Amino acid sequence: MTEHSRPPLPPSEYDADDVESMYRDAVKGKRRLASSVLAMEVVVFWLAIVVAIVQSHVQVAAATGVGGGLAVASLVVAARIRRDWAYRAGSVLQGLAVLCGFVVPTMFVVGVVFAVLWIVAMRMGDAALRRAQQFEAYVGVPPKAGHPV
Secondary structure: OOHHHHHOHHHHHHHHHHHHHHHHHHHHHHHHHHHHHHHHHHHHHHHHHHHHHHHHOOOOOHHHHHHHHHHHHHHHHOOOOOOOHHHHHHHHHHHHHHHHOOOOOHHHHHHHHHHHHHHHHHHHHHHHHHHHHHHHHHHHOOOOOOOOO
């Protein structure tokens, strides 16, 4: 084991508050990453409305309804990211962003980019949670309030 792969102090120097802090930070980080991707996607969906109308000759009402609906859905999911269902809904939105490419071809590329960002955000958040679990095992003390996950 290298010097940087374990905590700098022996396990006896840590307590339940430290373990709880690790879990809290991991959960907050995953939420921040996920909501950031969704917030950026709101802008993309709004801009796709204009492209759908001008380049793809989609009716204004249809483009506004679909694009606006997806933008609002992204905003709602980003605001509700504390809920378990929000991560599944975010994944569905990524798929819908790619499917928008059938109307606005550039959305194939943009949708895939955001889907990759979403996958990276989920994986990084899960990796932080695994590190918190490893820290808990290292310290040998559960967090005070249980796992905040």
